[in-house]
Amino acid sequence: MNLKGKKIRLHDVSLRDGMHSIHHQFTLQNMQTLSLALDQAKITLIEVGHGDGLAGSSVNYGFSLHSDQEYLDAVIPDLKSTRVSVMMVPGISTIEDLKVIENAGIHTVRVATHCTEADVSEQHIQYAAKQGFDTVGFLMMSHMASPQKILEQARLMQDYGANCLYIADSAGHMLPEDVAARISVLRDAFPESIEIGFHGHNNLGMSVANSLAAVEAGATRIDGSVAGFGAGAGNTPLEVFAAVCEMHGVETGVDLAALMDAAETVAVPIMGEYLPRIDRDALTLGYAGVYSSFLLHAKRAEQKHGISARRILLELGHRGTVNGQEDMIEDLALEMLRKQAS
Amino acid sequence: MKIRCALIGPGNVGLDLLHKLLRSDTLEPLWVAGIQPDSAGLVHAQGLGLETTHTGVDGLLPHIDEDNIRIAFDATSARIHPENSRKLTARGVKVIDMTPAAIGPLCVPAVNLEEYIGRDEMNVNMVTCGGQATIPMVYAINRVQNVRYSEIIATVSSKSVGPGTRKNVDEFIQTTAAALEKIGGAHKGKTMIIINPSEPPLIMRDTIHCITEKEPQCDAIIESVRAMEKSVQEYVPGYRIKEGPIFDGNRISIFIEVRGHGDYLPEYAGNLDIMTAAAARTAEMFAQHMLQEPGV
Numbered sequence: 001m002n003l004k005g006k007k008i009r010l011h012d013v014s015l016r017d018g019m020h021s022i023h024h025q026f027t028l029q030n031m032q033t034l035s036l037a038l039d040q041a042k043i044t045l046i047e048v049g050h051g052d053g054l055a056g057s058s059v060n061y062g063f064s065l066h067s068d069q070e071y072l073d074a075v076i077p078d079l080k081s082t083r084v085s086v087m088m089v090p091g092i093s094t095i096e097d098l099k100v101i102e103n104a105g106i107h108t109v110r111v112a113t114h115c116t117e118a119d120v121s122e123q124h125i126q127y128a129a130k131q132g133f134d135t136v137g138f139l140m141m142s143h144m145a146s147p148q149k150i151l152e153q154a155r156l157m158q159d160y161g162a163n164c165l166y167i168a169d170s171a172g173h174m175l176p177e178d179v180a181a182r183i184s185v186l187r188d189a190f191p192e193s194i195e196i197g198f199h200g201h202n203n204l205g206m207s208v209a210n211s212l213a214a215v216e217a218g219a220t221r222i223d224g225s226v227a228g229f230g231a232g233a234g235n236t237p238l239e240v241f242a243a244v245c246e247m248h249g250v251e252t253g254v255d256l257a258a259l260m261d262a263a264e265t266v267a268v269p270i271m272g273e274y275l276p277r278i279d280r281d282a283l284t285l286g287y288a289g290v291y292s293s294f295l296l297h298a299k300r301a302e303q304k305h306g307i308s309a310r311r312i313l314l315e316l317g318h319r320g321t322v323n324g325q326e327d328m329i330e331d332l333a334l335e336m337l338r339k340q341a342s
Numbered sequence: 343m344k345i346r347c348a349l350i351g352p353g354n355v356g357l358d359l360l361h362k363l364l365r366s367d368t369l370e371p372l373w374v375a376g377i378q379p380d381s382a383g384l385v386h387a388q389g390l391g392l393e394t395t396h397t398g399v400d401g402l403l404p405h406i407d408e409d410n411i412r413i414a415f416d417a418t419s420a421r422i423h424p425e426n427s428r429k430l431t432a433r434g435v436k437v438i439d440m441t442p443a444a445i446g447p448l449c450v451p452a453v454n455l456e457e458y459i460g461r462d463e464m465n466v467n468m469v470t471c472g473g474q475a476t477i478p479m480v481y482a483i484n485r486v487q488n489v490r491y492s493e494i495i496a497t498v499s500s501k502s503v504g505p506g507t508r509k510n511v512d513e514f515i516q517t518t519a520a521a522l523e524k525i526g527g528a529h530k531g532k533t534m535i536i537i538n539p540s541e542p543p544l545i546m547r548d549t550i551h552c553i554t555e556k557e558p559q560c561d562a563i564i565e566s567v568r569a570m571e572k573s574v575q576e577y578v579p580g581y582r583i584k585e586g587p588i589f590d591g592n593r594i595s596i597f598i599e600v601r602g603h604g605d606y607l608p609e610y611a612g613n614l615d616i617m618t619a620a621a622a623r624t625a626e627m628f629a630q631h632m633l634q635e636p637g638v
Contacts, residue, residue, distance in 0.1 A: 059593065060495055091535045116500065120537065320538065320541075321540075324534070324536045325538070328497075331547075331585050
């Protein structure tokens with residue numbers, strides 16, 4: 001693998017995806033300290049907010065400790081060079097939700113859909129692009145569609161106005177060759193002005209290798225989380241990936257030592273017992289191809305109803321559930337309980 | 343004797359409705375208006391023995407008096423609906439709006455249809471599929487005790503979601519959330535929609551969470567919710583509470599499944615079935631009232 005001289009940008013999602021690991025309970029102080037540490041490490045972009053994006057705060061996904069606006073206002077004013085992104089998921093967030101925070105100083109809007117349903121993002125991508133934001137089309141659960149299907153869906157998002165297109169391995173299910181196949185089909189189809197990105201989860205321990213494969217195939221934006229904060233077994237641990245990049249001559253622009261320190265001395269103490277790891281349930285997510293943020297909901301259902309989280313997650317995989325279907329978990333646990341009783 | 347009616351917009355939803363109307367004891371569908379000659383929808387309607395026009399609402403207007411059309415269903419789009427409605431109501435035709443335009447009052451038959459019967463409303467709107475499926479449950483809880491917050495998640499199969507809804511998911515969310523408050527009675531409403539592409543397509547399901555102001559009166563809520571399930575089943579036979587209500591502190595959760603009747607659309611498309619069933623029900627209630635009027 002010759003990656004020497006490739007230039008990429010790292011996007012830390014610990015303050016958004018990491019919210020899944022801690023029931024969306026970061027304090028404003030947590031967000032401030034960690035974002036400042038990431039700014040010092042010269043991370044290009046960080047994502048901030050509820051784990052499920054704008055307006056994600058709900059019974060279904062869990063209420064966040066603060067509103068999107070409060071988090072953004074706590075973080076943005078003190079940053080020197082790092083820019084901030086928000087995520088929106090059509091079906092959950094509306095343009096009205098974006099309008100509430102669009103003047104908070106955000107730089108990037110990422111619009112995420114299931115990998116076969118990109119056409120629900122038309123109004124959101126058009127709006128974000130028209131407002132002049134760096135606008136990203138983000139295809140979740142990309143393992144569920146073929147590279148050709150992914151390309152067709154990415155084209156829709158580009159037509160709507162996205163200047164960057166992401167493959168998201170939301171279930172942490174893919175292997176490097178799966179990632180490379182999807183990234184390269186996009187890289188070949190779009191002009192250089194359209195950036196290609198990859199968002200990994202570490203449920204099978206493949207996130208660093210997958211991200212490296214993405215870079216080799218032409219991705220120039222890579223998501224990760226300091227200390228691996230994120231849904232399921234977490235996202236690509238960013239300090240690890242940055243170190244691997246440096247070893248192979250990939251230019252990320254980050255201060256590796258500062259990033260390692262941010263992970264060790266700032267991030268880990270914040271997460272404490274919630275620091276994600278590949279436990280048997282997180283592993284099941286990757287194995288069964290299930291959306292990573294189902295993890296804590298399935299564990300809770302296990303505690304409440306006595307049905308093992310692993311069984312629930314395997315069944316959710318069989319049923320082809322997609323991002324956002326957290327409400328299936330309790331429904332399914334109750335159904336299993338009833339079947340067990342009869 | 344039956345009340346004669348017309349359909350504008352012979353798409354999937356319109357045709358499914360047509361099949362329901364043909365079974366009605368009180369309604370007689372007579373005319374179908376489309377905008378493309380020989381469109382699949384118009385051809386299908388002709389096959390069912392209906393009169394058709396391909397010049398939209400204007401092609402229908404000359405026949406209103408001579409054929410005594412009293413009710414029209416508009417299954418076109420929010421953009422076209424206001425003009426259609428204006429032309430039809432000016433001729434004394436009651437309009438059932440199945441688009442998201444919502445220029446008239448919102449109607450969920452099991453909850454508030456009776457209010458509109460005597461009031462001579464000329465245009466009523468059928469909210470959204472998610473609203474039709476969930477508002478009755480929110481209302482059923484709220485009639486026992488105050489609901490501070492209600493949140494619904496509508497999950498529909500990818501195949502059952504047409505381009506109109508896909509372009510307008512925000513409107514779906516906003517209209518449904520507002521109706522949870524206005525009709526369901528919740529102090530605050532929140533809505534989400536999930537589109538699932540799995541094969542075979544999943545049957546429409548809805549989750550309803552309500553948070554009550556005070557400790558839930560479980561027995562009364564269970565009774566109210568079960569009674570409401572029966573009321574909805576009168577016009578949507580495939581509507582059922584799959585799980586719940588379950589109680590967790592002040593939170594009440596209900597999991598609903600809506601299996602379509604399979605009239606024109608497949609069974610999984612409960613989201614479309616509940617819209618056409620609600621529209622047919624609304625028109626039947628209007629028709630019954632018309633039939634009781636002197637001189638009809």
